[in-house]
Amino acid sequence: MAGKKTRPPIRVERLDDYRWRIPQTGRMLTEGIVYADDALFARIRQDQSLEQVRNVACLPGIVGPSLAMPDIHWGYGFPIGGVAAFDPAEGIVSPGGVGYDINCGVRLLRSNLTRKEITPNLKAIADALFRDIPAGVGRGHKEYQLDPREVRQVLEGGAAWAVEQGFGTEADLDHIEEGGRLAGADAGEVSDRAVERGRRQLGTVGSGNHFIEVGYVAEIHDAAAASAFGLAKNHVTVFIHSGSRGLGYQVCDDFISVMLEASSRYGIDLPDRQLCCAPLRSPEGKRYLAAMSAAANFAFANRQLMAHRVRETFRHTLGLTDRDLRMGLVYDVCHNIAKFETHQVEGRSRRLCVHRKGATRAFPGSAREVPADYRKVGQPVLIPGDMGRRSYVLAGAEGALSATFGSACHGAGRVMSRNEARRVARGRELVREFEERGIFLRGAGRATLVEEIPEAYKDVTEVVDVVEGAGLARKVAELRPLAVIKG
Amino acid sequence: MSREKSGYRWLDHTADVGVVVHGDSLEALFEIAAEALSDLITDRETVEEREERRVVLSAPDPEQLLVRWLTEILAWFEIDGLVFRRFSVRMDGALSLEGRAFGEAFTYGAADRNARHPFRTAIKAVTYHQLSVRQSGDGWEATIIFDV
Numbered sequence: 122m123a124g125k126k127t128r129p130p131i132r133v134e135r136l137d138d139y140r141w142r143i144p145q146t147g148r149m150l151t152e153g154i155v156y157a158d159d160a161l162f163a164r165i166r167q168d169q170s171l172e173q174v175r176n177v178a179c180l181p182g183i184v185g186p187s188l189a190m191p192d193i194h195w196g197y198g199f200p201i202g203g204v205a206a207f208d209p210a211e212g213i214v215s216p217g218g219v220g221y222d223i224n225c226g227v228r229l230l231r232s233n234l235t236r237k238e239i240t241p242n243l244k245a246i247a248d249a250l251f252r253d254i255p256a257g258v259g260r261g262h263k264e265y266q267l268d269p270r271e272v273r274q275v276l277e278g279g280a281a282w283a284v285e286q287g288f289g290t291e292a293d294l295d296h297i298e299e300g301g302r303l304a305g306a307d308a309g310e311v312s313d314r315a316v317e318r319g320r321r322q323l324g325t326v327g328s329g330n331h332f333i334e335v336g337y338v339a340e341i342h343d344a345a346a347a348s349a350f351g352l353a354k355n356h357v358t359v360f361i362h363s364g365s366r367g368l369g370y371q372v373c374d375d376f377i378s379v380m381l382e383a384s385s386r387y388g389i390d391l392p393d394r395q396l397c398c399a400p401l402r403s404p405e406g407k408r409y410l411a412a413m414s415a416a417a418n419f420a421f422a423n424r425q426l427m428a429h430r431v432r433e434t435f436r437h438t439l440g441l442t443d444r445d446l447r448m449g450l451v452y453d454v455c456h457n458i459a460k461f462e463t464h465q466v467e468g469r470s471r472r473l474c475v476h477r478k479g480a481t482r483a484f485p486g487s488a489r490e491v492p493a494d495y496r497k498v499g500q501p502v503l504i505p506g507d508m509g510r511r512s513y514v515l516a517g518a519e520g521a522l523s524a525t526f527g528s529a530c531h532g533a534g535r536v537m538s539r540n541e542a543r544r545v546a547r548g549r550e551l552v553r554e555f556e557e558r559g560i561f562l563r564g565a566g567r568a569t570l571v572e573e574i575p576e577a578y579k580d581v582t583e584v585v586d587v588v589e590g591a592g593l594a595r596k597v598a599e600l601r602p603l604a605v606i607k608g
Numbered sequence: 609m610s611r612e613k614s615g616y617r618w619l620d621h622t623a624d625v626g627v628v629v630h631g632d633s634l635e636a637l638f639e640i641a642a643e644a645l646s647d648l649i650t651d652r653e654t655v656e657e658r659e660e661r662r663v664v665l666s667a668p669d670p671e672q673l674l675v676r677w678l679t680e681i682l683a684w685f686e687i688d689g690l691v692f693r694r695f696s697v698r699m700d701g702a703l704s705l706e707g708r709a710f711g712e713a714f715t716y717g718a719a720d721r722n723a724r725h726p727f728r729t730a731i732k733a734v735t736y737h738q739l740s741v742r743q744s745g746d747g748w749e750a751t752i753i754f755d756v
Contacts, residue, residue, distance in 0.1 A: 195621070196737075197624070197735040197736070197737030197738075197753060197755065198736075198737060220755075221732045221733040221735075221755045222732060257727070257730070314683060314687075317687050318683065318686050318687055327730070328730030329730055329732070329756055367686050370732045370733045370755075371683075373733065374675075374679055374733055374734075377736060378672065378676075381668075381672065381736070382668070393737065393738075394671075394736040394737075394739065395735060395736045395737040397736070538620040538621055539625060539729075539756070540618065540620050541620065565727070566716070566726075566727045566728075568726075568727060568728050568729060569730070572729075608730065
C-alpha cells in the first residue's frame, strides 16, 4: 500500500500437503495455522492476510492456534477466512472478528424439479425472482416495512419469528444453524439507527457478493450424504446468500466505537485498531455479544423470508404446489459470527467463544448440534463458488472438530480487486454472454455484475479440495448455476 | 516534502475499496473524503443540490471523527435515500465538526423511469482498518478503506 514501509516477511513452516504453520514469535500468544496447498499459499503470501493471522494470535485468551481457511484473504482486522476461539474468563470478543455483515450466511433449498423440467421456464423464474425479491442498493422494500417494535421482535425471534408470521415451516428451523435463533440476543443493545437501517431491508438480498442462485445438482460425490440432504442428480436447487444488511453493519460500527475505548481501558495492546475488542466477561463484551446475536437473528429471519418468497415465486411461475415442488431447506449456515460452543481441547471439554469470519461451521454427525436426520453423515457445509462455474455441498468431518473448532471454508475467495474485475469485464455483454452458456443473469446494476465476474474469484474446487484433503469436510455434491440474481 | 494537490486517488484492494485523500486543510480533507464516498456510490456530477442535511459530531481523535462523518453520509443514503453533490465542513480543532451535505433523492434502476443517477458501489461501512489522518507537507492526508 502507498507510503508503507516494507515489512519483514512472515516466517512460515510447511506442516504437510495442506497446512502451514506461523511459529509463535514476539507478541504472539499461540501459533498460526493456515490451510492451503502450494498454489493457494503462493497467492495468500501476496497480500497481508498472514500478518492478520499473526495479529489475531496476539489477542488475549486465545485458545488453540489462530486459524485460516484456504479461502483466506486480506480483511480488516481479522483475515477473511479466519477462525479463533477464546476462553470465556481470560479471552476477548472482537467485532472485527465477526465483520460488518453479521451472520452473513448461505442457505440451500432442494426441490423435486429436474433441470429438464425447469429449462423452458427458467427465464420466467429468473425474471420473477428478480421482480419479487428486492436486490441491490437503496431503500429496500417499498411495500414491506416493519415498525421499530416489529424489528425488535425479529431481533429476538430470528427465523422462528418469520415462521410464526407464516413465512416457512417449523421443519425449516431444524435445518438452520442454532435453530435460526441465537438465545443471547438483546434488542435493547441495538441502536435506533441500526433498527432504522433495517426496517425496510428484511427479506432483501442486498448487493456486493450477495445473490440468489437457481442451480442443479451436477454431480454426486457421496451418495449416502446426498440422499440424507435430499439432493439428487439433476434436481434443481436454490442458494440464498445474504446477511443482516444495514442493521448488522450499523451494530458492528456502533460497537467498534465502544471497543476502541474499551481496549485501551482494559489495557489491550492492539496491533491494528480494527482488532479492537473487550474481555468476554466485561460489560462491553457482553453487550456486543447480545447486540451481535440480535443482528444474527435479523439475518436468519432475512434468509427465511427470502426462502419463503422463492417458494412462492416457483409455485406461481410454474403453477405447481408445495407438494409437487418439495422445496425443503437443506441447511442454513453462518459465515460471520462469534458464539459459545463446547469443544475438546487437550482432552478437556471447554466452552469457548468461537469467532468465524468468512468461515463455516462444519460439525460431524457426532456433534449434538447436528439435526437428527443428518447425524449419520454430518452437517451440510454449503460452499458457493462464483456465479458462472460451480458450488459445493460438503459434510462436516471429525477432523474439523479436532483441528479447527469445527470449521471449514466459506467460498472461493477473490483473486481480482473490483477495479481489475471492471477492467477485465470492460466492453463485455455479460447478460448475453451468460445466456449463451445457459445461465440467466439478472442484476440491479451493471456495476455489481462486472465486479462479480467468475474470473474475479478462485475456482472454488481448489479451496474445497484442500478442505477435503485436510479432513475438515468431505464433498457430497457439486452444483452448477442456471439463474443468478445479484444486487 | 512535496505537496500533493487536493483530491483523492483509489487504492486497489482485493476485497474492498480504499482511498487516499489530500486536502489543504483538515476541513478540506473531510469535504474531499465525503466527495470520494459520494463518487463511489454514484456519479456526483448527476446530483443536484435540492436538499440539505446537517450534523454536529465529535470524537476522541481525528480518525474516529472522519469515520463518524462518512458513516453519517452512508446513513443518510441508506435511511433517507439521499445522495450528495457537495459538502461543507467547519471544524474547531480536530475533534469536532459541523458538517453540511447538499444533494437530492437517489433515483436509479431500470424500474424507475425517472432514474437519473448511476449506481456504482454498495458500501457496507467505513472501516478503521489501516485508517490514518496525518499532516503531509503543508496539507493533510487520510487513508480510508471501505467495506463493500
